[in-house]
Amino acid sequence: MSGPVSGAARPDAHTLIRTVLDPGSWKSWDEPVVDPAPPESPYAEELAAVRARTSYDESVVTGEGLLAGRRVAVMACEFSFLAGSIGVAAAERLVRAVERATAEGLPLLAAPASGGTRMQEGAIAFVQMIKISAAVSAHRAAGLPYIVYLRHPTTGGVFASWGSLGHVTAAEPGALIGFLGPRVFEALHGYPFPPDVQVAENLYEHGLVDAVVSAEHAREVAIRALAVMCAPRDAARLRERGETPARGPEPEERAADVDAWEAISRSRRDDRPGVKALLKLGASHVTPLNGTGAGENDPGLLLALAMFGRAPAVVLGHDRRRVTGRHLGPAGLRVARRGMHLASELGLPLVTVVDTPGAALSKAAEEGGLAGEIARCLADLVMLDAPTVCLLLGEGAGGAALALLPADRVLCAQHAWLSPLPPEGASAILYRTIDFAPEIAKVQGVRAADLRRTGVADRVIPEFPDAAYEEKEFCERVAATLEYEILGLMESPAEDRLTTRLARYRHLGTPG
Numbered sequence: 001m002s003g004p005v006s007g008a009a010r011p012d013a014h015t016l017i018r019t020v021l022d023p024g025s026w027k028s029w030d031e032p033v034v035d036p037a038p039p040e041s042p043y044a045e046e047l048a049a050v051r052a053r054t055s056y057d058e059s060v061v062t063g064e065g066l067l068a069g070r071r072v073a074v075m076a077c078e079f080s081f082l083a084g085s086i087g088v089a090a091a092e093r094l095v096r097a098v099e100r101a102t103a104e105g106l107p108l109l110a111a112p113a114s115g116g117t118r119m120q121e122g123a124i125a126f127v128q129m130i131k132i133s134a135a136v137s138a139h140r141a142a143g144l145p146y147i148v149y150l151r152h153p154t155t156g157g158v159f160a161s162w163g164s165l166g167h168v169t170a171a172e173p174g175a176l177i178g179f180l181g182p183r184v185f186e187a188l189h190g191y192p193f194p195p196d197v198q199v200a201e202n203l204y205e206h207g208l209v210d211a212v213v214s215a216e217h218a219r220e221v222a223i224r225a226l227a228v229m230c231a232p233r234d235a236a237r238l239r240e241r242g243e244t245p246a247r248g249p250e251p252e253e254r255a256a257d258v259d260a261w262e263a264i265s266r267s268r269r270d271d272r273p274g275v276k277a278l279l280k281l282g283a284s285h286v287t288p289l290n291g292t293g294a295g296e297n298d299p300g301l302l303l304a305l306a307m308f309g310r311a312p313a314v315v316l317g318h319d320r321r322r323v324t325g326r327h328l329g330p331a332g333l334r335v336a337r338r339g340m341h342l343a344s345e346l347g348l349p350l351v352t353v354v355d356t357p358g359a360a361l362s363k364a365a366e367e368g369g370l371a372g373e374i375a376r377c378l379a380d381l382v383m384l385d386a387p388t389v390c391l392l393l394g395e396g397a398g399g400a401a402l403a404l405l406p407a408d409r410v411l412c413a414q415h416a417w418l419s420p421l422p423p424e425g426a427s428a429i430l431y432r433t434i435d436f437a438p439e440i441a442k443v444q445g446v447r448a449a450d451l452r453r454t455g456v457a458d459r460v461i462p463e464f465p466d467a468a469y470e471e472k473e474f475c476e477r478v479a480a481t482l483e484y485e486i487l488g489l490m491e492s493p494a495e496d497r498l499t500t501r502l503a504r505y506r507h508l509g510t511p512g
């Protein structure tokens with residue numbers, strides 16, 4: 001693991017802004033500072049000295065610029081100014097910028113680097129965290145994207161407020177990022193803080209940040225993420241611009257009628273394309289997100305922002321090939337719920353991808369709240385105000401599969417299936433042996449054709465003859481179908497979608 005970036009290497013706020021924004025596009029929003037320091041106090045002298053030494057009037061700069069031609073608001077700390085610490089004047093500047101970004105409907109980029117609350121101002125500075133968090137929350141509640149780039153070093157009340165509220169969060173390689181500064185910890189406790197904890201790469205390991213990237217790369221991350229987060233949601237507008245889907249879905253009559261056990265066997269092939277292949281071969285502008293953002297991760301659940309043709313989406317899906325044992329734990333479902341929340345807040349369509357042999361069955365999974373997480377996924381997803389499409393892509397065993405199912409539209413690949421537990425398990429329950437799995441699978445109605453007949457699925461996506469033999473064509477076919485379905489859903493108002501969705505699940509198995 002690399003150590004913290006050196007002080008000498010720290011770009012100042014304006015250098016960072018120049019690196020990230022389009023050349024020459026920066027416009028400051030900053031107004032003259034009203035100092036809270038009593039004139040001629042030691043603090044006023046300190047402020048005067050630091051202003052004379054740096055070209056900054058406060059520890060933060062705010063303004064707007066263009067990012068690949070898109071107007072964005074920016075707020076950044078200047079560490080050379082009292083360690084980028086936040087007092088009343090700095091907080092006021094930040095809050096005004098966030099409020100202006102909200103009023104003008106602009107995405108907001110934040111680049112903190114700070115020692116936290118300004119010690120010279122004490123308690124009144126400390127409580128500024130509240131107003132900054134409130135302003136950022138209002139900006140997010142308006143459905144506007146908030147992207148954070150944590151620079152070296154980010155600590156204290158900055159990390160614990162606007163530094164940790166991003167929809168997408170990246171961090172500078174090697175940056176010291178932590179709550180209590182290590183120097184302070186050592187002085188308080190008499191021994192050093194453990195090494196390699198408060199460092200960007202460790203935060204990534206723990207699902208606290210989405211990426212560890214240089215400033216140049218952070219520009220690319222923000223451009224890609226904003227392309228999805230700011231994509232037009234209005235189907236009528238897309239139509240006006242002539243942006244209707246290039247290609248409709250493949251007629252499902254072309255899907256061969258397959259035996260249940262054959263479908264299950266094919267779905268389990270190691271070379272069957274999964275959600276990763278779908279994103280690589282069928283999507284564009286893919287921004288992988290990492291973990292819950294709250295300290296948990298599960299490699300079995302992939303979360304990303306992506307475009308399917310002209311349709312923007314939050315994509316979350318079982319990534320079974322990345323995990324030994326390939327089973328999903330409660331943390332994975334919490335990652336999924338992060339994706340649902342993101343879609344809801346940004347009004348982005350959500351695509352869920354089901355491809356799991358089942359949930360993890362272990363002490364850790366039980367104690368981590370597996371059943372509760374399945375329940376909360378079901379509840380969150382079925383009530384989500386964003387348009388939702390579920391893709392049954394391969395295996396669909398048990399609650400971990402069901403947790404991602406209840407969408408507005410359910411698409412099912414020809415060899416995908418859905419079952420309360422793997423057919424071997426059903427056989428063990430009924431016959432105390434796994435030997436009758438093929439027969440059980442047949443009678444349980446688990447196949448794509450069965451799910452279509454019973455109304456669980458809306459559309460079968462054919463395979464010619466098996467996705468594993470035509471990975472690219474299959475992924476493009478699936479992506480085109482997703483685009484078609486998402487754009488279709490974007491046509492109807494959220495209330496209508498929810499009413500239709502709830503009626504659909506209310507009547508499954510009991511039509512009429």
Ligand SMILES: CC(C)(COP(=O)(O)OP(=O)(O)OC[C@H]1O[C@@H](n2cnc3c(N)ncnc32)[C@H](O)[C@@H]1OP(=O)(O)O)[C@@H](O)C(=O)NCCC(=O)NCCSC(=O)CC(=O)O
Pocket residue numbers: 007082083085114115116117118119120126153155156157158160176179180181182183184
């Ligand atoms: C951020 C750092 C890791 C950076 O270390 P460096 O070695 O690079 O820099 P440094 O320590 O020499 O700091 C540079 C200068 O900024 C000053 N400085 C640092 N943090 C400050 C702060 N919060 N308020 C006012 N001044 C501050 C230092 O005294 C020093 O001044 P000079 O140059 O004059 O010597 C460290 O400064 C640090 O640990 N700061 C405190 C972090 C922290 O625990 N914050 C919590 C605050 S309470 C809070 O935020 C609320 C909450 O926790 O919820």
